[in-house]
Amino acid sequence: MEQEDVSTQAAGAATPEPAPEPAAEAQDIALDLWQEGVDFAQGLMRPWNAYQVAMILGVVVLAWLATKVVGPRLHDWLRGREGWPKWKMRFGVLLHRRLSLIFFVLLMWPLVWIMREVTWPSRSYLLGVSAQLAMAWLVIAVITRLISNGFLRTVVRYAGWAWVTLSILGITEDVQRLLDSAAVHLGETRISLWIVLQAVFVIGALFMLARFVSTTTSSRIKKNTEISPSMQVLVVKFLQVILYGMAFFIGLRAVGVDLTGLAVLSGAIGVGLGFGLQKVVSNLVSGIIILLDKSIKPGDVISLGDTFGWINSLGARYVSVVTRDGREYLIPNEDLITGQVVNWSHSNDFVRLDIYFGTSYGCDPHLVRKIAIEAAQGVERVLSFKAPVCHIVGFGDSSVDYILRFWITDPTGGLTNIRGNVYLALWDAFQEHGISIPFPQREVRLLGDEGEKEEAS
Template sequence: MDFINPETLKTIQSIWHQVEIFFHSLILPSRLWQLAIILVCFGIAHLGRIWLAPKVDDWARNRELSPRQLRSAIIFRKRLRGVIFILLAWSAVFVLSELSPFYSRRFIVVLAATLVTAWLVVGMLARLIHNDLLRRIVTWGVWIYVALYYLGFADEAAGLLDTAAITIGDFRLSALAVLKAMVLTALLVSGARAVTRRATARIRANTDISPSMSELVIKVMQVLFYGAALFVGLKSVGFDLTGLAVLSGAIGVGLGFGLQKVVSNLVSGVIILLDKSIKPGDVISIGDTFGWINSLGARYVSVVTRDGKEYLIPNEDLITGQVVNWSHSDEFVRIDLTFGTSYHDDPHKVRELAINAAQSVSRVLRSRPAVCHITGFGESSVDYVLRFWIEDPVEGLTNVRGAVYLALWDAFHANGISIPFPQREVRVLGGSTSDATASGENPQAGS
């Protein structure tokens, strides 16, 4: 035991002595009766949960509950055994207090009821923390502290954890400080998360703020709140962050050369938010990707296409490359369709039919008139271009083109307008057959 600090050894011996006293006190006749009462309460609570859980499920199924009410019902069902035990244990405490004025006759039952009640309250309040890891850290940390506090071992356990420490120069890091930092930081981060979520919902619901500015404000707010939570959580338990700042600066210089692309994407993301070149909901095309902006991230932009694919495009590509924003200044998009008709058809009638066909499609705007022009005289047809406008490119371009082409087909078919296709004639020049026969080849055989 020479490797153990004498102060630590003394603390362990003190805790062990108190544990021995506590367990020896449990074998007293009055304490055995109380333990029996606790076991009976637990058994009844377990059977009660088995009996009541299906009834709670039936009650929830037979009612139209909101998601929050349904979540509350599920949480209550999971903690049903604890709730029943608490009711039975405190009822037993009340009966024992009426039977005997001595507190020692009900001490163990009071202790068990208090512990379970505190654990249940902590578990319910921890549901406010949405992150699973943070919730578990806070829940288990507070549960252990509550148990040690009511059992009378809190000061000794804190002293034991404080003696388990490492010292580097003037810096001392103990297990107690680490645990306090973990629990407190988890609580502060959870609070920051709750505040930012509520503020984010309000900012995005405000129509006076542009989407790109909303995303910028949200990102800055998240960085400030989460950074402040980490700083306050570490500083409040005695961590000296001066050395950490120097170390992070040195590491930052080393990593900067290897993370140039990452930093470039981060800076590009800030520029995109500031200049409002693209924003969530815009319809863009970059390279072969056509879709609408789903979200703006710190490193990439999420673009969702019509076929359900989600492309994560680095922010740097949107800054340095050519991007077509179909809805940058407004939602209006002009679409051009080309087609041809026979030389025997009246071009004036063709143009009129084409314009009427385009305007018969529901997505084509009436406020911006469609036009049709002759673009040239082709080899087998008179060539036209039909131009019309839409204001919902997010709904797709190929489908509206197909709808207009179908309307053109119906209109031309109903009015006798023909759509020609190229025809070719093959002529066999004189002497080619005799040449093939003279060379010994079969003129009917395929090549």
């Protein structure tokens, strides 16, 4: 019997204890954090802790008063710095916005050093924590201002503030275990809230690096005059896809996400997106084709339906076309591939314009042609080395009809205005030489008593 009891106890001792459920583990961690918060709040009621809280509130009031005094003067001083570079002005605005925090840090640290010299460290613990938090928040606010994207800058700033706060308070491990306990399983891949936060931070940092490299490289590519504008856009877009794609996948691998486990899921998502985003994919492919065949490029003047303007930029999904009246049309790339597009400056910038006019039959047509050509040559923007020509195109009911053809090299300057200037030059020249421009004449006969007599007979 004793041997059986011993064997039973040994078997019981060898049996491993069941692992706690994730929900129970998360609940235990949350209760521990709550208890620590309660203990900290109760500790504030002790005399020396209350004194420290009063000192902190006093420093806050002094920093607020200093901001009220210095803030308007700094604002006026910054408004007078019109010749400053943009980065200096932005830094000055940042200091103006964080002036209260700056004064709080400048006032708090001397107080902490004095309290540590005249009393025990425990009686300046809250002061030190407040000074460290304020200093860390100020540094993060200044550093994150370098991020150009507003949304990403806000996310990184608040994430940094939360992280340094937890680190200074010494509860990072508990919060990490709490976030890691909230997890889901996708096959063999485990994704927790802690992994998601790590991925957001790492991928965000890599995206910042990719954006910096892309911006620097694209500026150098655009300065290279040996590369055509369309090829510059293609190289920049390809570089951006490569850099951001590498940043995304490297970020996932850095936080320990198994990408092979997501292969089936990504394939299913890809099939669904393929059916739902056919137009988007078509525009992307059309954009690549446009860049490769160089049919249009930034600066070209095009006509598509009723839209006439010059190309401002080539995007991955659309082309930006700016018209003469300042409107910007975003035309999908697919429309430029499948539709009929008139590119006024595809192979060269020369554009021929035609205008029609008529003169009376009593005017010498040889003289009319000569005067019309000379009038067109005297108009600004009309090319002289591609001389205008004038031809008779028909004999109308009341006029001899002509066509005047001339060339320009700057269609972005407008077409209607140059036609109007040529018409005005023709009017002045015809008035000077006595050439008349006929207009249709109609004879109206009124039927009176004679008509009634004829009907009666």
